[in-house]
Amino acid sequence: MILIVDDEPHVRRLLAAILSRGGYDVAEACDARSAMPLVARAEAVLLDLGLPDRDGMELLSDIRRVSAAPVLVVSAREAAAEKVAALDLGADDYVTKPFDGDELLARLRAALRRRGAEPARAVTAGDVVIDTERRSVTKAGAEVHLTRKEYGLLAMLAAHPGRIVTHAQLLTVIWGPAHVADIAYLRVAARALRVKLEDDPARPVLIRNEPGIGYRLVV
Template structure:
């Protein structure tokens, strides 16, 4: 089973997460500060890290890029910080997801499953997310076997979201990669998202595939 590192200076939270994860079948190790967290990452090479931001000695945000540069490790921030700025900063630095305390254990487990699966989503030159198939070599998108005709910007946005299914991709990340800069006016992106939704979702009785994280960015819906 996957090995999960829980990093939190609150013993009660560590105990709760430890028990929740073990019941779900994960192997679990703990750390209560930044130094022991990075030692555990280096020595144990965990499959996933649940990281609190309020750590003694060093802010957890400083650890995000250090952990995120390990492509085989999924990183979920689990923090009491509710501000949009903290969420955007963590996601821009490479976190796979951001869960706010107090959290629902089942939702946390679902987000962890999505983050772990994300590592295996891209295979060769083909991306498959649900009933969407994206052929990177031929720039073709199909849904339920039917080709979907997209503009270049719509295709680029969809591809970036599909590379990280279930993960929030921030406005800044999308704008920098696709438009070449983090333009503070996100109207261009919103127009592309609106048109993309019309093409890949309708008719869709089960809800939006491209989900909006208000003030932060977008995520591509992924089964949990």
């Protein structure tokens, strides 16, 4: 689980969407008080410095006393002195806002690898292998070419193998909050995935629809 600590709801939503796209489970906290109880379970922490109840530097120091998980500071503070101070307190990296989502994911993966905490990024379902590290999908050893939306749907399902991912979660992350009710988009992408991945698309066994709820990847 990756813990996001930021007092701005829109930033938390953006970070959560980026992390979900990368295959990570997410927890959120809006201040230091609500963050600390979650730190022990976190694989990594994305930390803003401008928190309402305590300065993020103080929270960073507290995190380092109880956890060795990677901490990436994600802050609008650009001064070199701020970056040096955060790194001296134990931050693994410092990303300034605004940030690029793909770069953020790459920095997170690098930090996890350095700490020896990078989880397995490949999920196997039947003869299909989804490798979210390399963003590749194979069936019976042969590479399968997917569109960006098809891959986004499959990657989100692979991030929660065997569990239902709701329509709203999938639409919000892959198509954006404005399309949270556009279930037809999901049906089209799921149908395309079944054609490419299922032995019999008319009788899917890997990508299962839970009527009125969402989809799950059967592993």
